[in-house]
Amino acid sequence: MTKNYLIDNKVVFYPNEHRLVPVGNHSGVETSLNLPVSRCLLLLIEHQNSIVSKDDFFDKAWMQRGTYVTANTFYQNISLLRKGLKSAGLSEEIIKTVPKKGLMLSGDVKVELYIPSFQATTASQSEKPASTPLITPGLQKEEKGITRKLNLSYRYKIGMFVISIIFLSLLMSYPFFVKQQEKYLDSYKLDSEMNGCQVYTPKKDKNLIRYVEFLQKNNITCLGSRMNTLFITMDKSAEYTSIIRCDSATISNDTQCDSEFYFRGQNEK
Secondary structure, three states, X not given: OOOOEEEOOOEEEEOOOOEEEEOOOOOOOOEEOOHHHHHHHHHHHHOOOOOEOHHHHHHHHHXXXXXXXXXXXXXXXXXXXHHHHHHHXXXXXXXXXXXOXXXXXXXXXXXXXXXXXXXXXXXXXXXXXXXXXXXXXXXXXXXXXXXXXXXXXXXXXXXXXXXXXXXXHHHHHHHHHHHHHHHHHOOEEEEEEXXXXXXXXXXXOOOOHHHHHHHHHOOOOOOOXXXXXXXXXXXXXXXXXXXXXXXXXXXXXXXXXXXXXXXXXOOOO
């Protein structure tokens, strides 16, 4: 089992993860250590109350793993360790230098194995003698089935909620589009009635004849159709003529409209 250590009731050291993590309300931030720095701290903890020589650090942190470093690299890593402890919320002074001998943890430092409360509870429960389950296998299967149904029901509710939000968003934005369309169609005027159609053309366009010729040429009729209101646009710079067919000249939430586009050939003016 991996051993983790609680230092001064403030910071947990996770050797396998090379992390220092503050606990409780103590100041400090979670700090990641590089591998040699983490090994140096573990060596100091495992030899608490005794001095760890520089040679021991070289051997345990580097040489046993096939790495050889200079004394300068060693001191740089010890400096990083002090900074990491300070960043996590501990004093840099918990590492004490013993001149010409090595390093050790300060005698005031309290180090103990860290066992989270939920792990302790699990361990105490595992020590109790096994007892007969209160739920039979059949009931366990039934409970699983119920749980699965509850999960599906929850997903269904979430899906319906998302669909409802989308629908409401579209519903709320629809009046805006209707108003925009109504504002756009306000720029048209009724010019003529032809083949059962009420023909509206842009107010700025005075050439009615070309609209009549276009309707005749394309045999456009509204006879027998309730979509008998036509808003026609023939922009000289465009390659298409657009027609908006509506069932009413008064645009409202209940008005129905369709759009049609006609390619303008080379001979069309």
